[in-house]
Amino acid sequence: MSSPAADPARRRRKDARPQELLEAALALFVDKGFAATRAEEVAQAAGVSKGTLYLYFQSKEDLLKAVISHFVSQRIAATLGEIAQHTGPCGPVLRQGLADWWIEAHDSPAAGVFKLIISEVRNFPEIGRFYAQEVVEPAHAMLAALIRRGIASGEFRPLDPDLVVHSLILPLVMLCVHRHSLAPCVSPLSADAAQFIRHHVNLVVDGLQTGAPGLPPQDSACCGPSTRSLEPPSP
Structure with a gap:
């Protein structure tokens, strides 16, 4: 079981994930191109799983729209x-x-x-x-x-x-x-x-x-x- 003191930190990490995903996506899209960048690469760069990425963005196109x-x-x-x-x-x-x-x-x-x-x-x-x-x-x-x-x-x-x-x-x-x-x-x-x-x-x-x-x-x-x-x- 996690300690109560760890919960706020975990919540802060969760709240920061969309921003981290957007920053990772923009960096990869600019460097490699949108078509050549795979969703799992974005997730890995942001330190999350591919499934976690899709909790926030339904598709790679939706991710790019969110970046814009x-x-x-x-x-x-x-x-x-x-x-x-x-x-x-x-x-x-x-x-x-x-x-x-x-x-x-x-x-x-x-x-x-x-x-x-x-x-x-x-x-x-x-x-x-x-x-x-x-x-x-x-x-x-x-x-x-x-x-x-x-x-x-x-x-x-x-x-x-x-x-x-x-x-x-x-x-x-x-x-x-x-x-x-x-x-x-x-x-x-x-x-x-x-x-x-x-x-x-x-x-x-x-x-x-x-x-x-x-x-x-x-x-x-x-x-x-x-x-x-x-x-x-x-x-």
Whole structure:
């Protein structure tokens, strides 16, 4: 029989298992690829049995969805709440909040999700749809709404919000992909990742500012609701 003192420790271990499984899954999926990783490998890396893994996740696909949700979409949801409460100028939100989010994402295991999606999504369309619904669409809508707000207030020039979102996000996605693909094999970027992220966001926001030189004005109709959305990046 176990002693009463051991029970709390066992409960803590049980409560930590989902997190441990998600961390092990992400590391293996990024390193070996989703298709090549077996469920028992994830369980072994997390220090549990394969049966225990299936107590928490019904399939390997459900495990990958949980990885995406835990490491990316939950963070986006938290940021959505913060931006919804913001009432001041939009530029500082992008310069500080967006840059901080991507620096944290790049330096955390979350960066591996972007590489994983780009390399695997064509073979797993259901995962691609889940990623689009959980990550791409809410993030795109959040940023496009912020851009439109800045345009409406006169802070930003009347550019196409969807194109602005693409310009902001796609280089940052590729920075995360680089960390988990080329960076271990070739010379790293000449700039520090955080420095690059802030420089990139500032560059785009500077171009958005009313009166910024070098960009032609666009018809204000471009700033209305758009049916375009940012599709999950394909290999």
